[in-house]
Amino acid sequence: MDxxxxxxxxxxxxxxxxxxxxxxIRNEKGELLLQQRVYPEGRWCFxxxxxxxxxxxxxxxxxxxxxxxxxxxxxxxxxxxxxxxxSLCRAANGDxxxxxxxxxxxxxxxxxxxxxxxxSAALRWFRIEEIPETLVATHKKILADYLxxxxxxxxxxxx
Numbered sequence: 001m002d003x004x005x006x007x008x009x010x011x012x013x014x015x016x017x018x019x020x021x022x023x024x025i026r027n028e029k030g031e032l033l034l035q036q037r038v039y040p041e042g043r044w045c046f047x048x049x050x051x052x053x054x055x056x057x058x059x060x061x062x063x064x065x066x067x068x069x070x071x072x073x074x075x076x077x078x079x080x081x082x083x084x085x086x087s088l089c090r091a092a093n094g095d096x097x098x099x100x101x102x103x104x105x106x107x108x109x110x111x112x113x114x115x116x117x118x119x120s121a122a123l124r125w126f127r128i129e130e131i132p133e134t135l136v137a138t139h140k141k142i143l144a145d146y147l148x149x150x151x152x153x154x155x156x157x158x159x
Contacts, residue, residue: 003053013094021061022048022139023073024105024146031125032143033113034135035068038121039092045136048101049119057102065109069123070116074108080145087138103142105149 004018024046025033034044049064051057058076065073082101090096113123126132131143 004050008095013096015088016097017100018050018097019057019060019100019102020048020050021057021064022046022101022103022142023061023065023076024079024103024142025065025071025073025109026105026107027125028107029125029127031127032131033069033071034124034126034131035120036122036124037136038119042121043134043136044132045139046103046142048103050099058104061102061104066111067117068115068120069111070114071109071111073106074110076104076106079103079105079142079149082138082141086141099138101138101142103145105146 007016022045027033033047035047037043037045047065047068048061049068051060052063055063061076062073065071080103082103083098087099087101088096089099115123128147135143
């Protein structure tokens with residue numbers, strides 16, 4: 001099933017509102033997994049993608065992570081919901097859409113990391129201080145919120 005392709009056949013390149021999910025995956029070293037996209041070329045982001053009909057945002061997150069990385073994720077914790085004027089995406093073919101991105105985090109995953117689709121140029125674990133400047137702008141917001149969330153948890157554990 002490919003909801004977006006079916007929808008595009010009906011509406012052409014018109015701007016749409018689509019829902020998607022992304023996942024900040026942390027390994028045992030505290031590194032975060034990033035995906036370098038084929039398009040936009042060279043840009044890094046957290047694994048994720050658009051929702052199919054009948055899926056929950058959690059289902060979307062799990063499916064997309066598996067499709068892009070071959071990893072199966074466990075429990076997901078909500079980071080936030082991201083939308084607005086900065087979420088406009090444009091494809092090379094002229095398609096435009098605004099994404100409502102529901103972003104999660106997990107440190108529970110299994111499987112062997114490998115490029116599992118045609119959307120990824122590279123997959124790599126990064127230490128926080130090494131995250132590339134070419135991280136997609138909307139994912140920079142997700143990263144900032146994730147870091148605040150982790151800092152808050154850390155300070156709560158100290159007290």
